């Protein structure tokens with residue numbers, strides 16, 4: 135797959151219900167597997183710039199471990215206070231047994 139997509143993981147390396155942190159050009163992202171569907175979001179809580187990779191998945195949501203806000207992995211929307219701003223979501227493709235992230239622009 136051509137640029138702007140970058141291979142970030144083997145498809146089988148993230149089990150359903152799990153996520154990994156990946157770094158592309160010094161930016162951190164979360165790549166999550168929700169029942170076989172993959173999502174990519176920025177690794178940064180919009181509330182206080184805290185790594186979301188310290189948090190946990192709750193279905194198709196990522197929960198920040200600092201103050202508990204949850205965000206939709208699909209849209210990036212905040213679902214709980216105190217966060218009131220979305221996180222960025224990114225295009226992710228599955229090809230050749232790998233997951234490919236487009237870091238060039240958020241999907242919002």
Ligand code: FES
Nearest residue numbers: 179181182198201
């Ligand atoms: S830093 Fe994530 S909810 Fe406050």
